[in-house]
Amino acid sequence: MAKLKAIYISHLHIDHHMGICTVLLQRRNLLQRLGLEVEPVMVIAGRFMSPWIQTIGEDFIEDINSLFELFSTNDFMPDKYWVSNRQRVRKQLVQRHVTNTLGLTEFRTTLVGHCRGATGLLLRHKKNWSLVYSGDAEYSRNLVALGKDCDVLIHEATFSEEEKDLAVLHKHCTTSQAIQVGQEMNAKFTLLTHFSQRYGRVPEFNDSFNDKVGVAHDFMRVRLTDLPLLPMFNHPLELLFSSERN
Ligand SMILES: [Zn+2]
Ligand SMILES: [Zn+2]
Structure with a gap:
């Protein structure tokens, strides 16, 4: 602090x-x-x-x-x-x-579809790593363009695939859309966050998860070099928290 x-x-x-x-x-x-x-x-x-x-x-x-x-x-x-x-x-x-x-070389924002004035962010460090954060956002071409070839994309994944319509109504992404944004911008890693209360501490895991996608929690700290290890926790997390689902 x-x-x-x-x-x-x-x-x-x-x-x-x-x-x-x-x-x-x-x-x-x-x-x-x-x-x-x-x-x-x-x-x-x-x-x-x-x-x-x-x-x-x-x-x-x-x-x-x-x-x-x-x-x-x-x-x-x-x-x-x-x-x-x-x-x-x-x-x-x-x-x-x-x-x-x-200590950055770049700090850029872009408008994303969510509410008035909602933005996403790109920052690039002097040591040349780059990070993109979606904020709350529906699928965003602006964000894909902003984050081209970034090291880490932190993206909201509020809704499951079954709740696609709710995602549209509330201008959020489904888990698969968030992963798709990461793929389209060629992010080296996608970290999902901001899960619907319905799912508790983890998102709904589905087939779109791959070895470049991990799950974040509040206060979680992870080194850039350790990111490739995170996907190994996806299945255990799913087993651990599946009982918390509403
Ligand atoms: Zn929110
Ligand atoms: Zn919001």
């Missing part, structure tokens, strides 16, 4: 952004306890985050506005329209600030 430098908010649904106040306050408390300076943490989020966090910052029992510095995901997207020289330079400066602070 003391080393936390940035928080990326993919979209404004409470399971994705609500915890930020607690994180900011806990981080501040910890830094104070350690006798360290409380530098604001970078928060990179869509434009709807700004009014929300300002309001919550004012209403919150403690003032959180000084604990973060807000950046817009728009500043990490390609330009849609003509932009002035001044806007272009400002955007470059923002990008440079964020990438330098995080």
